[in-house]
Amino acid sequence: MSKNINVALIGNPNTGKSSVFNQLTGLNQKTGNYPGITVEKRQGVCRLPRGVKARILDLPGTYSLNASSLDENVVVELLLNKNDKDFPDVAVVISDVENLKRNMLLFTQIKDLNIPTILVINMSDRMNRKGISIDAEKMEELLQAKVVLVSARKNEGIDTLKQHITSYKNISTLPCVSIASIDQDYFASLKRTFPNQSLYKLWLVITQDVNFARIERQKMEAQDATHTRSRSFLKRLQQKETIKRYQYINNVLKACYNKDSAKATDLRGRLDRILTHKVWGFVIFFLVLFTIFQALYDWSSVPMDVIDTSFAQLSDWAKVNLPNWLAPNLIAEGVIPGLGGIVIFVPQIALLFLFIAVLEETGYMSRVVFITDRVMRRFGLSGKSVVPLISGTACAIPAIMATRNIENWKERLITILVTPFTTCSARLPVYLILISLVIPNDRILGANLQGLVLMFFYLLGFVMALLAAFVLHKTLPKRQTSHFVVEMPNYRIPLLKNVIVTIIEKTKSFVLEAGKIILAISILLWVMASNGPGATFKNAPEIVAAQAEVTDANFEQKLGAYKLEHSYLGYVGKGIEPIIRPLGYDWKIGIAIVSSFAAREVFVGTLATIYNVGDSSEVTIKNRMSAETYSDGTPVFNLASGLSLMVFYAFAMQCMSTLAVVRKETNSWRWPAVQLVVMTLIAYLGALVTFQYFSL
Amino acid sequence: MDLTLADLEIGDVATIESFDVEQLPMKLIEMGCLPGNRVNLLQVAPSNDPLYLNISGSFLAIRRETAVQIIVRK
Numbered sequence: 001m002s003k004n005i006n007v008a009l010i011g012n013p014n015t016g017k018s019s020v021f022n023q024l025t026g027l028n029q030k031t032g033n034y035p036g037i038t039v040e041k042r043q044g045v046c047r048l049p050r051g052v053k054a055r056i057l058d059l060p061g062t063y064s065l066n067a068s069s070l071d072e073n074v075v076v077e078l079l080l081n082k083n084d085k086d087f088p089d090v091a092v093v094i095s096d097v098e099n100l101k102r103n104m105l106l107f108t109q110i111k112d113l114n115i116p117t118i119l120v121i122n123m124s125d126r127m128n129r130k131g132i133s134i135d136a137e138k139m140e141e142l143l144q145a146k147v148v149l150v151s152a153r154k155n156e157g158i159d160t161l162k163q164h165i166t167s168y169k170n171i172s173t174l175p176c177v178s179i180a181s182i183d184q185d186y187f188a189s190l191k192r193t194f195p196n197q198s199l200y201k202l203w204l205v206i207t208q209d210v211n212f213a214r215i216e217r218q219k220m221e222a223q224d225a226t227h228t229r230s231r232s233f234l235k236r237l238q239q240k241e242t243i244k245r246y247q248y249i250n251n252v253l254k255a256c257y258n259k260d261s262a263k264a265t266d267l268r269g270r271l272d273r274i275l276t277h278k279v280w281g282f283v284i285f286f287l288v289l290f291t292i293f294q295a296l297y298d299w300s301s302v303p304m305d306v307i308d309t310s311f312a313q314l315s316d317w318a319k320v321n322l323p324n325w326l327a328p329n330l331i332a333e334g335v336i337p338g339l340g341g342i343v344i345f346v347p348q349i350a351l352l353f354l355f356i357a358v359l360e361e362t363g364y365m366s367r368v369v370f371i372t373d374r375v376m377r378r379f380g381l382s383g384k385s386v387v388p389l390i391s392g393t394a395c396a397i398p399a400i401m402a403t404r405n406i407e408n409w410k411e412r413l414i415t416i417l418v419t420p421f422t423t424c425s426a427r428l429p430v431y432l433i434l435i436s437l438v439i440p441n442d443r444i445l446g447a448n449l450q451g452l453v454l455m456f457f458y459l460l461g462f463v464m465a466l467l468a469a470f471v472l473h474k475t476l477p478k479r480q481t482s483h484f485v486v487e488m489p490n491y492r493i494p495l496l497k498n499v500i501v502t503i504i505e506k507t508k509s510f511v512l513e514a515g516k517i518i519l520a521i522s523i524l525l526w527v528m529a530s531n532g533p534g535a536t537f538k539n540a541p542e543i544v545a546a547q548a549e550v551t552d553a554n555f556e557q558k559l560g561a562y563k564l565e566h567s568y569l570g571y572v573g574k575g576i577e578p579i580i581r582p583l584g585y586d587w588k589i590g591i592a593i594v595s596s597f598a599a600r601e602v603f604v605g606t607l608a609t610i611y612n613v614g615d616s617s618e619v620t621i622k623n624r625m626s627a628e629t630y631s632d633g634t635p636v637f638n639l640a641s642g643l644s645l646m647v648f649y650a651f652a653m654q655c656m657s658t659l660a661v662v663r664k665e666t667n668s669w670r671w672p673a674v675q676l677v678v679m680t681l682i683a684y685l686g687a688l689v690t691f692q693y694f695s696l
Numbered sequence: 697m698d699l700t701l702a703d704l705e706i707g708d709v710a711t712i713e714s715f716d717v718e719q720l721p722m723k724l725i726e727m728g729c730l731p732g733n734r735v736n737l738l739q740v741a742p743s744n745d746p747l748y749l750n751i752s753g754s755f756l757a758i759r760r761e762t763a764v765q766i767i768v769r770k
Contacts, residue, residue, distance in 0.1 A: 064726045102754050105726055232718045239717050242726055268755070269738075278742045370757045374743045383746070383757075407721070483721040483762050488748060488755040 005054045006086060007165055010075060010110060011094030012103050013061035014489035016122045019152035020094055021058040022501050031505060039074050048166045057086050065109040065204060069404050079113055080201060090116045090168035097123050097132060098490055104249045108176040111145060112200045116171035118146040118164050125151040131260035138256040144172040153495055177248050179203055182240045207234055271491050281371040292355045293455040300347040308620050311340030330526055334609055338522025341605030342515060349425045350507045352394050357502040361494035369486050379466050380473025382406050385415040389465060392422035396658045400665055407483055414472045416665055417675060420658055421465035423458045426601040430649045431457055433604055437626055438642030460650055517599050525595060525609050528569040536566045584641035584691035600654045640694035644687045652683035702763035704737040710768040719765045728752035
């Protein structure tokens with residue numbers, strides 16, 4: 001049999017769903033987006049016994065089928081649509097052994113859709129420590145479903161799970177709770193109108209709009225006048241439904257689940273007393289941030305040096321050894337330095353994703369949400385804004401998507417608008433190279449001075465984000481009140497495999513996305529720098545040779561500089577020089593700024609390309625930049641111009657992808673336009689003040 | 697005056713009495729905030745807001761403005 005089985009992994013957040021997914025698929029997975037929306041879609045392939053293949057779809061974490069966010073809605077939409085190509089043959093509901101009761105609520109909802117369902121009880125390795133015992137056979141009998149005890153951490157139970165998936169056809173599809181029992185009259189009349197439909201599905205469709213007004217559903221017959229009831233009527237029914245489900249679950253658990261509290265160790269309580277403490281909680285939070293930023297610097301310098309040198313050598317090699325039809329100059333001077341400008345930051349970006357993954361996986365992030373909520377609200381934000389603001393240090397795009405679980409629209413909008421101020425990994429290349437050029441590598445009180453300056457710029461980003469939020473908070477109208485509910489998950493040691501998969505996946509997509517833009521821009525730049533209008537460019541060798549101070553020794557260098565100045569790119573740079581002169585930049589930096597308006601990380605690559613075209617006597621990008629001088633011999637990159645550039649990059653909105661995501665998430669061009677204009681203005685003024693102050 | 701969740705001290709255990717279903721998000725109800733269930737106030741953040749609770753085995757945090765909607769009995 002060659003048919004593939006469609007498997008959907010469904011579960012509450014914090015149940016280790018991703019771990020089970022990673023165990024089933026290994027690195028045999030790919031991430032994309034659901035069509036038209038920015039919800040991440042993770043799919044993978046799993047080989048089952050007897051040569052059967054399963055396509056595993058890892059659905060976004062959801063607490064119930066009563067969706068309250070875009071992510072959760074993806075799950076409901078899929079499960080209600082039998083014609084979807086991803087519609088599961090079998091649903092695997094992942095639960096956490098310590099939160100079994102609450103996790104099973106979702107299980108009963110899925111099973112009521114008449115889909116064959118397997119209940120995975122994950123983290124079974126913790127049962128002993130928590131004094132929990134489960135009679136799985138009895139449970140299977142009561143639930144009329146397959147139940148598997150799994151420990152993704154120890155790779156136990158995965159084979160049993162695979163066997164159950166293979167023989168999914170034997171699983172009963174009987175529902176757990178009869179929806180009609182909630183309100184006989186209401187459901188009887190529904191049944192009369194739609195005799196052929198599943199009542200529970202109808203009920204989900206009807207309540208969907210109560211929960212989640214955003215979906216524009218194609219005219220559902222179920223909404224005809226006779227069945228339209230008030231919001232509060234439907235919500236009361238939903239509450240009754242929830243009570244019914246818990247009664248069912250309690251009955252099942254009473255017969256097959258036992259917890260001996262005397263055996264349980266209270267790790268959560270002990271850690272919470274410190275980590276959510278009114279004073280220590282904040283002290284620890286700042287220590288954690290401080291450690292991360294120091295580590296970003298200290299751990300990555302060696303691999304970065306290696307990458308920098310290797311690309312320089314590769315470039316030299318390409319110039320000499322590539323055949324002519326491959327355009328060796330374009331590759332050696334345009335493509336390789338451009339790509340090198342991004343690959344060099346892989347160590348740091350990977351480290352950043354590592355720390356964020358660890359903060360999330362351990363459960364610490366929720367504690368930060370808890371202790372910061374009140375403070376953040378003063379700025380019109382929510383405690384939940386902390387997660388986007390911290391993950392914004394990796395990349396604003398996933399960070400802006402992570403704002404979806406902020407219930408209050410105004411708090412969410414403000415978070416979206418200010419997140420691009422946080423120091424994303426694309427700014428890191430710019431900061432790193434400038435810091436290493438203009439800040440001495442000294443130690444102050446044992447801390448690395450360059451690391452401290454870097455931390456200052458991260459703080460500057462956060463402070464600016466808070467200030468902007470405060471201004472927006474005072475100016476934007478209040479729309480609605482809504483509720484803040486945050487689950488406080490158990491503390492866990494992060495699973496190495498999960499962390500590694502996250503780092504590889506995220507870093508890969510960052511490099512590929514950025515790589516595409518950088519490749520295109522560096523080719524364009526090289527072409528513009530290698531060609532020029534009119535006779536001044538074409539006759540460059542003769543003009544340079546005629547200059548008095550030119551000797552045989554410096555002819556090549558002078559020629560390169562002259563050609564660049566009179567190329568198309570040179571004219572562009574010269575054209576904007578008057579505007580950026582007060583900020584301390586020359587026309588070459590001007591070119592780099594212009595080209596990085598699409599994406600910041602292009603900055604270093606552009607400078608690498610430009611300086612490579614002009615001069616080939618220095619090997620690495622950094623050496624080339626520090627050798628750059630004005631005609632009077634003063635260096636282009638000094639403390640004032642370096643800091644001014646960093647301030648400019650700290651505040652400017654130079655990322656097309658972020659603007660596109662903001663447009664998607666706010667559903668209007670107005671907000672990205674506001675971001676672009678206001679942030680660029682702040683960047684210009686900030687850089688102006690910085691340069692003028694430090695040049696005094 | 698009814699006693700609400702927001703009036704509890706850290707460490708207090710109480711029973712949920714009633715609430716206006718329209719005032720609470722479905723998510724909170726589904727996490728176990730139902731009449732008759734036990735609730736334990738574990739911790740409060742600076743300025744006494746938000747509140748960190750154990751409601752019938754679910755550990756979660758809600759804001760004071762939500763907590764005042766939930767009437768409890770000690």
